[in-house]
Amino acid sequence: MSAATGTTALPAAEVAKTARNASFTIKSLPGSARDLALDAIYDALAAYKDDILAANARDMEAAEKLVDEGRLSRSLVKRLDLSRGGKYEDMLQGIKDVRGLEDPVGKTTMATKLDDGLTLHRYTTPIGTLLIIFEARPEVIANISSLAIKSGNAAILKGGKESTHSFAAIANVISEALSSTDIPPGAIQLVQSREAVKDLLDQDAYIDLVIPRGGNDLVRYIKDNTKIPVMGHADGLCATYIHEDADVRIATDVVVDGKTDYPAACNATETLIVHSKALTTVLPAVVTALQAKGVAVRCDAESHGALHAVPDTALSAAGKTILQTATTEDFTTEFLDLVIAVRTVNTLQEAVAHINAHGSGHTDCIVTSSETAADEFCRMVDSAGVYWNASTRFADGYRYGFGTEVGISTNKVHARGPVGLEGLMIYKYVVRGQGHTVGMYGSGGRKYLHEKID
Incomplete structure (x- = not known):
């Protein structure tokens, strides 16, 4: 990470590999360690509010010129403005709300006695490595970082060119805040290079899910240019x-x-x-x-x-x-x-x-x-x-009541609607036995009990 910007300049493959390695560590941390990291992010963003809003004002000034030239839509500018209608305070409150939610990692969602001495449990586990690509909306950096840390996922974030100054300012604050916590390096990475997007979309060996936050063109581009599963919506009609x-x-x-x-x-x-x-x-x-x-x-x-x-x-x-x-x-x-x-x-x-x-x-x-x-x-x-x-x-x-969201999904599988912590979890099945083998069961053999364990 660059101390000047809080963003990374590593090649896409290295960014993705680093994030994947970090994902194995962050999900093993106790919930208390992840909560302390959210406290650090909240405190830092609150302390540096004036600096971040000043950076956002520079982005707004540049965006207004692009609107006048017909190169940027007015709706995108509204999404960019962090000073509008208490948006900055809402961003901070979102971090606090996520902090207050129950730890979603390792929850038992099913327990079955298959046979004497043979049990099956289903536990919640993080998805792994997330790639979030967004336009405008610089508050997304704080929202996604908070949700990723709370849910034990690693995240790579790529902001749009219209939020360059805001992105860099928030990235720097979050990077510095996390450096004093137990969150492993690489768990939250922020990239600014536009060229990095296509290369990141090719990293299906390391990245588990792409979440686009932006307009129709962005979402369709991502869906057309990656093998990685994509969660999101192209339109809000x-x-x-x-x-x-x-x-x-x-x-x-x-x-x-x-x-x-x-x-x-x-x-x-x-x-x-x-x-x-x-x-x-x-x-x-x-x-x-x-x-x-x-x-x-x-x-x-x-x-x-x-x-x-x-x-x-x-x-x-x-x-x-x-x-x-x-x-x-x-x-x-x-x-x-x-x-x-x-x-x-x-x-x-x-x-x-x-x-x-x-x-x-x-x-x-x-x-x-x-x-x-x-x-x-x-x-x-x-x-x-x-x-x-x-x-x-x-x-x-x-x-x-999800605290905040990574986006709204119109997918028909996995998460649908506003995606909060629950939508960033999947399942892991754990079987515990005492030397049991499949050969013990079948014609003339032992019978499965399939009894629910309280």
Whole structure:
């Protein structure tokens, strides 16, 4: 590690091999040693807050110039800003929350007596070596480092070029903090070289899992260029469906929060699906509230016509004139901005079909007064998170009580949804015998007991 930056300049193969060797040590450390390392990281990041925010300000200044030149999106800049809305304090709190969670390593999840003197136990064990590649979001360094250490995994982190100064400042602080703990060198490595990414993606002999944190292009590039398993999501195309019996206040609150609380987040609502019977009873109030927050509302033909036909008391004439016409592409677009697309359906089943066909499997919501309708929606929508009368913005590891998260997964195997400590663990089976052999069992031989051990 360079004392100047806290990052490593070793070749990718050496970085990966060092991390793998460190992973064998870190998972054998007692939970108390790993917790002390989190204390050290927390204290150091709190002490050097001003220096880190100053570095982040330099990144923000450079990013604003790129936005003006049309070379960087506004949504990415929002993710980059560590001073926004208490994000730095949230980062610190995330470390403390992870510190307070139960040690996930070595927990017994199954115990079976196979026969007299022959037992089977299943224990939780770390995945091993993680490679996390992310855009903007410099707080990811602290989040992932904390989760990796608590879960006994080694981690290699690669930040985006837009967060160069922030990355270097945080990396230096974390590196210095860990140098005084029992965490082995190489357990947390931070690389900045852009050229290192492709070489790291080739290290399937040493790296066990890649976790991308960024936009669609980054995730697809990683999936197309590695043999290592990838956990994550390419899009956050979340939908909220307003059923025919939806309460107007609940619908308005849930949709407005889902769209405007943090439009650049992957759990922001991008598509608003409305039952045809709610077009004139519920939708006008929702659209009025959205427009008041500066949201551009792009309507399909049916919703556009219905909104223009309602009295001006339901939706003002001015509000009607700024409605936009949706295109087919709008219903498959992750806007990450103050834009929402409105789609009309005639049945709940049609809403579910639209989500399953056009959504990204991230998080989707139904607003309804019917428990029966909500249960059907929650059963049928094929997404990692499905909500009833609650904003899609709740899809977050911190809000789920995971302390923080390494990301949100839409995978169908292993972890799904917000991935915290549990998602960074796998299983190990341990059999204890007294000279037992498979030849003892079978026709005319001994019989397995398969009894649960309390």
